[in-house]
Amino acid sequence: METVDVRVVLAPAISFTCAGLVFLMGRSVFWRRFWSLGAATLKLAVVMSMLPGALAGKTFVWDLIEFTPGIGIAFRADALGMFFATVSSALWLVTTVYAIGYMEPEQAKVRFFGFFALCVSTTVGVAFAENLLTLFVFYETLTICTYPLVIHEETPEALRAGRKYLAYTLSGGACILLGSALTYQVAGTLTLSRSGILPASADPRTLAVLFATLIVGFGVKAAIMPLHGWLPTAMVAPTPVSALLHAVAVVKVGAFGILRVVYNVFGIELLRSLGFTVPLAYLAAFTIVVASVVALFQDNLKRRLAYSTVSQLSYIVLGASLLAPSAACAAVAHIANQAFAKITMFFVAGAIQRTTGKTQVHELAGIGHEMPLTMAAFTAASLSFIGVPLFAGFITKWYLSLGALESGMWWFAIVMLASSLLNAAYWLPIVYLAFFKGSPERRPEVREARPLLLVPTLVCAVWVIVLGTTSDVPGMPFALARAAVEFVFKM
Numbered sequence: 001m002e003t004v005d006v007r008v009v010l011a012p013a014i015s016f017t018c019a020g021l022v023f024l025m026g027r028s029v030f031w032r033r034f035w036s037l038g039a040a041t042l043k044l045a046v047v048m049s050m051l052p053g054a055l056a057g058k059t060f061v062w063d064l065i066e067f068t069p070g071i072g073i074a075f076r077a078d079a080l081g082m083f084f085a086t087v088s089s090a091l092w093l094v095t096t097v098y099a100i101g102y103m104e105p106e107q108a109k110v111r112f113f114g115f116f117a118l119c120v121s122t123t124v125g126v127a128f129a130e131n132l133l134t135l136f137v138f139y140e141t142l143t144i145c146t147y148p149l150v151i152h153e154e155t156p157e158a159l160r161a162g163r164k165y166l167a168y169t170l171s172g173g174a175c176i177l178l179g180s181a182l183t184y185q186v187a188g189t190l191t192l193s194r195s196g197i198l199p200a201s202a203d204p205r206t207l208a209v210l211f212a213t214l215i216v217g218f219g220v221k222a223a224i225m226p227l228h229g230w231l232p233t234a235m236v237a238p239t240p241v242s243a244l245l246h247a248v249a250v251v252k253v254g255a256f257g258i259l260r261v262v263y264n265v266f267g268i269e270l271l272r273s274l275g276f277t278v279p280l281a282y283l284a285a286f287t288i289v290v291a292s293v294v295a296l297f298q299d300n301l302k303r304r305l306a307y308s309t310v311s312q313l314s315y316i317v318l319g320a321s322l323l324a325p326s327a328a329c330a331a332v333a334h335i336a337n338q339a340f341a342k343i344t345m346f347f348v349a350g351a352i353q354r355t356t357g358k359t360q361v362h363e364l365a366g367i368g369h370e371m372p373l374t375m376a377a378f379t380a381a382s383l384s385f386i387g388v389p390l391f392a393g394f395i396t397k398w399y400l401s402l403g404a405l406e407s408g409m410w411w412f413a414i415v416m417l418a419s420s421l422l423n424a425a426y427w428l429p430i431v432y433l434a435f436f437k438g439s440p441e442r443r444p445e446v447r448e449a450r451p452l453l454l455v456p457t458l459v460c461a462v463w464v465i466v467l468g469t470t471s472d473v474p475g476m477p478f479a480l481a482r483a484a485v486e487f488v489f490k491m
Contacts (some may be wrong), residue, residue: 003053005060007046008075008128011085012138014043015092015121022114033100036113040093043124047082047089054082055480059193061130070189073137076130078193079484080263080332083477084256085127087336091248091343092120094456099240101452102350111148116244118145123249126256131190132180135260139176139221139253143169146250149241150234161233168230169250172220176257179214183265186210192260195488196267204274207266211276214261221254223310224317225287232306239350242302247343251309252335255316259331262320263488272323281321285415287314292422299361301349304426305342308385311419312338318412319400325489327403330396332481333471337384337392340463344381347457348374351449361430366438368431371448375434377461382427384464387420392467395478 018039025031050060059078066072077085099116103109122145125138143166151162184190186206187197198207220227231251235242244250262271271277291311298304315338319331351374352358352367368375384391387398397416404412448454470476 001057002059002061002076004062005050005077006062007050008060008077009062009064011043011046011089012075012121012125012128014039014046015117015124019114019117019121022110022117027110032109032113036096036100036117037093039117040089040096040120043120044089044093047085047124050077050082051086051480054079055475055483057483063130070191071131071133071184073134074130075125075128075134076193077128079480079487080256080259081127081129083332083480083484084252084335085124086477086480087339088120088123088127088248088252091339091460094459095240095243095248095343098243098347098350098453098456101450102240102354103238108152112152112238115145115148116240119149119244119249123253126253129192131192132176132183132265133190135192135257136173136176136180139257140170140173142249142253143173146241146244149244150237152238152241153236155236158236161230161236164233165230168220168227172217172227172254175213175217175220177217179210179217182206182210182213192264194267195263195490196270197264198266198270200270200273207270207274208276211261211266211274214265215258215280218254218257218261219317221250222258222313222317223251223254223287224283224314225290225310228287228291228310231310232303235300235302235306239302239346239353242305243343243346243350247339247346251313252339255313255335258317259320262323263328268323268489277321277323281318281409281412284314284318284321285412287311288318288415288419289422292419292426296422296426298426301352301359301361301364301430302346304361305345305349308345308423308426309338309342311422312342312385315396315400318415319396319403322400322403322407322409322412324403324406325485326399326406328485328488329478329481330399330403332484333399333467333478334396336477336481337396337464337467340460340467341381341384341392344377344457344460344464347453347460348378348381351453351457354453355447355449361433364430364433366434368434369438370445373448373454374457375431377457378434379431380461380464382423382431384468385423385427387416387423390465390468392464394468395471 122142129135295307384393401413
């Protein structure tokens with residue numbers, strides 16, 4: 001049931017307004033923090049106010065501008081969009097708190113917090129996009145808004161990373177624009193309100209080009225190998241930006257776009273008949289394994305986190321590609337599962353850097369005795385990525401494995417097992433170094449990070465456990481993921 005509701009456009013507008021106010025009044029520390037925290041809280045409240053309706057099957061819509069009949073800027077909050085917007089809004093609030101503490105000694109804070117707000121505005125715009133044109137506009141705006149954050153330090157290394165980021169992501173955007181034009185030519189519409197808009201009678205070769213174009217376009221930000229090169233390079237950005245890139249905004253927008261292509265542009269039945277998702281599933285499995293192997297050899301903590309993100313994002317792609325209900329549940333749920341675990345890890349990395357100056361894995365011996373709460377949060381996130389029961393990542397791996405069996409491609413369950421072993425191989429040594437290496441006689445002084453860094457870290461770590469233990473609880477995130485899948489599979 002569709003309901004015209006201004007809240008669906010108000011949500012992205014709040015962050016956009018916040019950015020304008022920060023740029024105008026942000027030289028005052030008080031007003032910069034007031035508008036950043038106030039807007040983050042208000043946006044989350046607006047999104048959460050729509051959640052009961054989304055769980056009850058309502059869809060909220062608002063047409064903003066129509067350029068020509070059937071083409072315009074319009075918003076639609078269905079279950080899938082609501083899931084992504086809820087995760088983004090919740091994590092924007094905790095990341096804002098963390099960023100206030102982390103960025104205190106940094107330069108250009110007005111620019112940082114202004115573009116930070118714009119990034120989340122465009123992310124929610126992508127989540128609520130009713131059609132491919134609206135999605136493209138916000139997708140490209142996100143690229144432009146993120147660039148000043150990537151180059152924030154303005155060092156030669158940061159500027160090179162920014163150029164590389166733009167080269168990759170703008171090329172991906174061009175592919176999406178081309179794919180959108182082809183979609184309109186074939187389907188006569190760009191709407192994302194249905195489960196499949198392309199006619200089965202269309203030329204399979206045209207559909208193949210269309211599928212490849214859109215997947216490559218969104219795959220750049222989703223960091224599918226070999227389109228991932230920009231992501232590890234972008235780790236030169238400040239830690240809150242890295243957290244934003246990996247958990248809240250950029251990479252998730254790419255993965256979300258792939259879900260829209262599979263479920264809303266093509267639809268399950270058409271893709272089953274065409275078989276286009278089979279090679280995509282193999283590419284996702286390749287990315288999952290190879291990126292994890294590369295992560296094993298990264299001594300810089302943020303680069304290890306970056307390659308872990310490359311691997312983890314392809315869980316979403318694999319889940320979409322299997323075209324099975326359980327795998328689809330895993331794909332949607334992993335938007336939240338990966339986000340909370342990965343942002344926890346980035347918060348830990350930033351807290352360690354700010355408190356001790358350490359950035360390399362080999363430097364972390366004994367850090368668990370100095371920062372026990374911080375490293376306890378890191379341990380919870382590590383166990384989640386490994387897939388230990390009671391942690392969020394277990395839900396993803398369990399349902400992905402079920403989806404592999406449902407689709408008749410059981411060998412992808414082995415990929416999940418291999419991924420768990422590789423995750424254990426590059427996360428558990430850090431936990432061991434932190435808590436079991438170093439001289440116990442030395443009894444280092446406990447010096448946790450300041451509260452503005454520690455509290456958001458612990459909040460996200462707790463949610464890693466909450467997401468892993470509430471999959472059958474009505475009203476919790478997994479229930480919304482199921483609602484999205486029910487629409488797609490007509491369950």
